[in-house]
Amino acid sequence: MFTNTHTLRNMFFATAAALLIASVSTGCKKDDKEPDTPKAENLSPKFDAGFAAALQAEKIVKDAKYITADEIASVKLIDVSGSKSVQGELTSLKGIELFKSLTTLKCSYNKIQKLDLTSNTDLVELDCEFNEKLNEIKVSGLTKLESLSFGHCSHLKQIDLSSCVALKRLSFPDSGLDKLDVSMCPNLYYIDAYNNFLEYIDISKNTKVTTLSVLGNPGSGDEHDRIFTIYVWSGFDANFPPAGFTQEREWSHQTADVQLVYKVK
Structure with a gap:
């Protein structure tokens, strides 16, 4: 009887010890487990859906529905242009502001x-030509911008280039365009x-300009006789302008004859 009781007691303690060891071991495993890595923020809601899809198509992002800061942080070139034969469908580039390293943007034919x-x-x-509905371009603060093209954007009337030094x-x-101020762009050449709605152009601060096309602009005056004035710097020879300048001294605009004149400012 004593032996059986002793044996049962030993079995009880052995079982309890085994359970305690298992519990401690399990607890250690839980404590030793590495914490889950936080999932990166999804920036996709900050993008225009069409633009995000175009970025995925160009393999700039992996998934248009899940865009992270890391994958766009070093992007320098974005080309989402359509073409003359295949017009693009983009109506917005919402989300472009998140590309802080971007140096080249091409979005023509949209x-x-x-x-x-x-x-x-x-x-x-920046090349955004052939966006016929484009009516506003904001480039304030772009002090590194060297090349800007927005031809064939008939709804764009003005643009502020004062920061584009x-x-x-x-x-x-x-x-x-019916007005243009390039006085803060001394490096323009x-x-x-061509063929805008300018009455004149002032390049008196742009002494590096070697190519200038103004043909087709209306100038100022009445419905029959108009003058387009190019304001130039002191020392400019109006009799022998650079070969890259508009050589025509007269052209037609609607019912008017437009005469080209140079004036030192």
Whole structure:
């Protein structure tokens, strides 16, 4: 009887000890487990859906529905342009402001209405030609921008270039500009303003300009006789302008004859 009781007692303690060891071992495993890595924030809701899809198609992001800060942090080039034969369908580039390292943006042949690039301060080249509905481009603060093209944007009337001190090339043929101030762009050497709605152009601060196209602009005056004035710097020879300047001294605009004149400012 004593032996059986002793044996049962030993079995009880052995079982309890085994359970205690198992419990401690399990507890250690739980404590030793590494914490879960937090999932990166999904920035996709901050993007226009069409733009996000285009970024995925160009393999700039992996998944248009799950975009992370890490995968766009070092992106320097974005090209989401359509073409003359295949028109793009983008109406917005919402989300472009998150690309802080972007240096080149090409989005021609789309249906974009507004472009706000004020957050893309590293931008060097912008090509947004053939966006016929485009009526606003914001480039304030883009002190590194060297090349800007927005030709064939007939709804765009004005653009503020006062921050674009590095601008070298400006092209906007067949657009809707009726005013242009390039006085803060001393590095400009190329201006294509063909067939806009300008009354004059002032390049008196742009002594590096070697190419200037102004043919097709209405100038100022009445419905029959108008004058388009190019304001130039002191020492400019109006009799022998650079070969890259508009050589025609007269052209037609609607019912008027437009005469080209140079004036020192």
